[in-house]
Structure formats: C-alpha cells, structure tokens
Amino acid sequence: MPAQPAPFRIVVLGAGFAGLRTVGELCKRRARLGSTCELTLIDRAPHHVYWPLLYEVCTALEETDPKDVCADDLQAGICLRVDDYVNILRKKRVRFLRGDVQGVDREQKVVKLDGGRTVPFDVIVFALGTTTATFNIPGVAEQAYTMKSVEHALAIRERLKSFINAYVHGEEARISVLVAGAGPTGTEFSAELGNFFHRLVKSGILRPADFEIRLVEAGPDILPMCSPAIRARARERLAELGVSIMTDTKVTKLEKGRITLEMKTEKGEETRDFEADVVVWSGGIRPLDIIKALDVQLDEKGYISVEPTLEVKGFEQAFALGDCAGIVHPVSGKRVPALGQAAVKEAAIVAENITRRLQRVGLVSWTPPERWITVVPLGGKYAIADFGAFHLHGLMGYAVRKAADLLYFLSVLPLVQAVQLWMKGAVVYMKND
Ligand SMILES: Cc1cc2nc3c(=O)[nH]c(=O)nc-3n(C[C@H](O)[C@H](O)[C@H](O)COP(=O)(O)OP(=O)(O)OC[C@H]3O[C@@H](n4cnc5c(N)ncnc54)[C@H](O)[C@@H]3O)c2cc1C
Incomplete structure (x- = not known):
C-alpha cells in the first residue's frame, strides 16, 4: 500500500x-x-466578537419594558460562536480548538x-x-471598565440598570460617568450614553441635572484621526447630548468613586479630583x-x-x-x-x-490604503461617516454604519445566518437608537 x-x-x-x-x-x-x-x-474564547457594536450592549436597557433583555440576547448580537462558524466550513475540513x-x-x-x-x-x-494599555496609572486596571471586554460592557449595563432602579426609588440622587480617551471608541460610548440619559429625561424618569458625562482626552482634541470639520461636528453633537469634553487632560489616579485629573490651563498644570461613579477607560492599546x-x-x-x-x-x-x-x-x-x-x-x-x-510561487506584498473610512456613531440614529473626500452625518451616516455591520456579517456567514445575526443586534440595540 x-x-x-x-x-x-x-x-x-x-x-x-x-x-x-x-x-x-x-x-x-x-x-x-x-x-x-x-x-x-x-x-x-468560544466567541468571535464584533467589537464595533460593543457600546450598544452597555445601554441596551428598555426602561419601560417589563421584559428585560437578557445578557445572552445582548451577547448574541455581537458574538458569533466559533464552533458554529467552523461547522459552516465543515466541508473545508477546519477544526476549532479552544x-x-x-x-x-x-x-x-x-x-x-x-x-x-x-x-x-x-x-x-x-x-x-x-x-x-493603562500606562500603569494607579487604579485604572483595577477600577475602570474597558471597552475591550463583553463582560465589562455587560457590567456597565448592570451598573446603569441598578442606578435607574435606585434613582426611581429615591435611593441614589445622581450618576457621574467619566470616559477616558476620546478616540472613536470613547467618543462613541460617551455619545451613546448621552443619548441614553436624554431618553430617560424625555420620558420623565431622570432630571437633566442628575447625570453627568465627562469625556477626557490627553491630546488637544477628540477623534485625532478625523479632519477638523468632522471633529467640530462631533463636538457639537456631544454638546447636544450633554457630554462635556476635557482636552489636554490626563488621568493620573483612580480610586473608588474618585478620579484625579491633571489639566493644562493658561496658568500651567492643575491637578483636581472629580467624583466619578463609573469610569470607562479607552485610552489605547x-x-x-x-x-x-x-x-x-x-x-x-x-x-x-x-x-x-x-x-x-x-x-x-x-x-x-x-x-x-x-x-x-x-x-x-x-x-x-x-x-x-x-x-x-x-x-x-x-x-x-x-x-x-x-x-512554490512568488508571494504578493500588501500595500495598505493611505486612508481608511471612519464611521463614528454618535448616539441615536446619528453617525459621522468619513470617506476622506466627503463625509455623511446624521441619519445617512447611521445608515452607513448599519450597512457596514451587515456587510461584515455577510462576509463571514452565509446570507441567512448573517441576516439573522444582524437582526438579533438590530432588534435589541436599535430600541435605544
Ligand atoms: C470597542 C471597539 C470598537 C471598534 N470599532 C471598530 C470599527 O468601527 N471599525 C474598525 O475597522 N475597527 C474597529 N475596532 C478595531 C477592531 O475591532 C480591531 O482592529 C480588530 O478586532 C483586530 O482584529 P484582530 O483579529 O487582530 O484582534 P481581535 O479581534 O482582538 O482578536 C484576537 C483574538 O485572539 C484571541 N486571543 C488573544 N490572546 C489569546 C491567547 N493567549 N490564546 C488564545 N487566544 C487568544 C482573542 O480571544 C481574540 O478572539 C474596534 C475595536 C473596539 C475594541
């Protein structure tokens, strides 16, 4: 033989x-x-995570709906089981090893x-x-939530949920959230949260004075990879949603409920402590x-x-x-x-x-594009899609975001499964948009 x-x-x-x-x-x-x-x-991990929708998990709370969405449903909209993926490819003889x-x-x-x-x-x-990357800043690794973990996103959601419950029963008076790092992840999370609190205000559940969102950035502006016009538009949108932006400001220490910030002022550097019930760290990788x-x-x-x-x-x-x-x-x-x-x-x-x-043939080299399309969702049905030569904002930008999500799922899954996965996310997350 x-x-x-x-x-x-x-x-x-x-x-x-x-x-x-x-x-x-x-x-x-x-x-x-x-x-x-x-x-x-x-x-x-057993799941492939679609990170661009992670911020949606944090605020997927339907305050008026007695049937709360469960964590599994939330995870299902951004997590694809790798076993299921490999099963789709079974004829191609792929195995997944955890x-x-x-x-x-x-x-x-x-x-x-x-x-x-x-x-x-x-x-x-x-x-x-x-x-x-937490840059060894005291307390950040222990006290802050990161935006690179499904567990943290679910924990932020739990914290928001328990705050709302306590607030309506008069057991908590206000909430302050500080987001450190104003790249796309921190900026989109701040906006999402601003939109979420605004919805609560509109439905008479929360008073505007009882929430505070600070977006802190060590550099001179938010969204450093975007053009000045886009940054200006994003700032405008964040202001509408009640997010205060602090640029040229570094986090130097974090303790439970309290954060120390070092700010550049006209008089030089100033260090101040701020109250912060929830700190979300998106300061880099x-x-x-x-x-x-x-x-x-x-x-x-x-x-x-x-x-x-x-x-x-x-x-x-x-x-x-x-x-x-x-x-x-x-x-x-x-x-x-x-x-x-x-x-x-x-x-x-x-x-x-x-x-x-x-x-045994010659290899190809990769020439990456000089520019990348950036889509920054900014709370509700609003996003800025930066194509370089032009940009779309508002509902058009939001449509680009949703289309990008669907295209990604279609690129990894057969049509029916891709649409199902996209719909799962759409059903639970869009309620807040
Ligand atoms: C909140 C958020 C939003 C984002 N939004 C966008 C966006 O809108 N558009 C965009 O283009 N990019 C976005 N990104 C960036 C994008 O997600 C990353 O660039 C992308 O995930 C990189 O892919 P990767 O496979 O290199 O790493 P990952 O996707 O992080 O995958 C790495 C994998 O390795 C596994 N792993 C790590 N260590 C080990 C180990 N020791 N043993 C076994 N397994 C291990 C992990 O479990 C993980 O599954 C976003 C990122 C985040 C966090």
Missing part, C-alpha cells in the same frame, strides 16, 4: 477579525491548498497551549490582537504580554515585525496580521491603524501567500 502523504498543518492563532477571516480566505483557496492540508483555528496560547517552540514547530497541550504546525499565523513568548522578532513598540508579504521577519513558516502585527505603510512609513477593516484585508494577503508558498 502506498504511504499516506504527511499532512500539511496550518494553525491560526486567534479567532478575531484577522484570524477568522484568514481561515475563511484559506477555505476559498481549498482546492489550491491540496487535500493534505489541515486547518486549525485556536482561541481561548485553548490559551502560552508560547511557540520554533524548533519543534509546536504551539504550546494551557494544560501542557501542544499543537504541531507547518505554517503558523499570529492573529492574537492586543490588550488595553498595547501588545499582549504573550507576544514575548512567541519567539518572534518584535518592532520598537513590541508588535510582531513583518515583511510587506506579512511573513514574520526571520521566521519562514510564520505570518502575522491584525492588531498584533506592526505593519507599516511602504511609502508613508506610517503604521497601519488597528482596525478591523485592515485586519480583514490583511487576511486575504496572508491566505494567498500561504497558498503560494505551498505552490
């Missing part, structure tokens, strides 16, 4: 935007990859997982994302600690160094993409931003290059 050819094992670490799409793109190339090719996707990646042995060509498990590979793809155990070359910021082909520098069998990779634009020299849109584009390059490597 002829000997069975050895399997060719492709292992993808991380089932986020980058990893999930890499598997999808590899499946499209299944015939070219050959029958011996085995695909394994590994993630510690496990915590703890390192890579390059010599042995194995990934080390929790519990002493190992997974052999011939090609490995790093798509592990990042974590929240940093490489995961685990990256150091992957035996890969890192750039000066600690991200994985890659070639324009997205191969890991000095590690022939490895590719890296998404937020964990330090990808630089070949002409401008600028870092590719940490965006889901970038991750999915990179996934097509990685899948193509793995296939080409197997076929």
